Amino acid sequence: MSTIHLIGGEKGGVGKSVLARVIAQYMIDKDIPFVGFDTDRSHGALLRFYTDYASPTVIGSYQSLDAIIETAVAKPDHRILVDLAAQTHYPLSAWIDESGVLELLQELGVKIVYWNVMDSGKDCVELLRKLLGHYSAKLSYVLVQNQIRDEDFSLLEFSGVKDSALELGAKIMILKRLYAPIMTKIDGNSSSFWAASNRDFENLNVLGLLDRQRLKLWLNQAYSQLDALGV
Numbered sequence: 001m002s003t004i005h006l007i008g009g010e011k012g013g014v015g016k017s018v019l020a021r022v023i024a025q026y027m028i029d030k031d032i033p034f035v036g037f038d039t040d041r042s043h044g045a046l047l048r049f050y051t052d053y054a055s056p057t058v059i060g061s062y063q064s065l066d067a068i069i070e071t072a073v074a075k076p077d078h079r080i081l082v083d084l085a086a087q088t089h090y091p092l093s094a095w096i097d098e099s100g101v102l103e104l105l106q107e108l109g110v111k112i113v114y115w116n117v118m119d120s121g122k123d124c125v126e127l128l129r130k131l132l133g134h135y136s137a138k139l140s141y142v143l144v145q146n147q148i149r150d151e152d153f154s155l156l157e158f159s160g161v162k163d164s165a166l167e168l169g170a171k172i173m174i175l176k177r178l179y180a181p182i183m184t185k186i187d188g189n190s191s192s193f194w195a196a197s198n199r200d201f202e203n204l205n206v207l208g209l210l211d212r213q214r215l216k217l218w219l220n221q222a223y224s225q226l227d228a229l230g231v
């Protein structure tokens with residue numbers, strides 16, 4: 001059966017959508033069929049950069065969220081990629097808990113993985129603590145340490161929260177920081193990572209030779225971790 005990948009983390013600006021784009025590009029490059037769902041109605045990254053693969057989802061609508069499960073069941077050979085907007089934990093958890101989603105997925109043999117994207121700040125540590133307290137071993141977790149601002153995750157290391165997650169079987173992913181002007185150009189051109197790394201001639205502000213090389217190295221580093229994690 002399929003696997004549902006929830007890309008979350010609750011706090012805004014930690015790089016959830018960047019990770020969702022990386023995983024989407026990884027699946028395309030690896031010929032892994034997938035369907036994307038984007039819950040960000042204002043500037044959904046999957047809808048913007050991977051239009052052919054994604055559909056909008058209204059986080060406050062049970063019927064809209066139900067489509068995620070129905071798609072996973074209808075397309076067992078596909079991965080399901082859900083990009084969660086910031087501050088969606090409570091409506092999402094209400095749908096999960098009141099609909100018996102986790103129990104149903106276990107019955108159907110559908111795996112669900114929560115990718116908790118974090119920066120190095122205390123807010124992310126406390127939000128992870130709440131997530132683990134709510135779902136405990138009911139979810140599979142990947143803790144994504146995004147070095148978007150800082151490489152020092154000592155607050156997480158010494159909080160005890162990471163140890164609790166590891167005891168629940170959580171896996172760790174390190175997402176290296178990409179040179180900021182590169183991401184600015186990619187986003188300004190509305191380019192997929194593939195188009196940007198292979199010189200997107202349709203846009204005037206294309207990446208230079210070395211910027212494309214930096215992007216490829218960054219993607220390869222992320223891909224190697226996704227390989228190890230078993231997406």
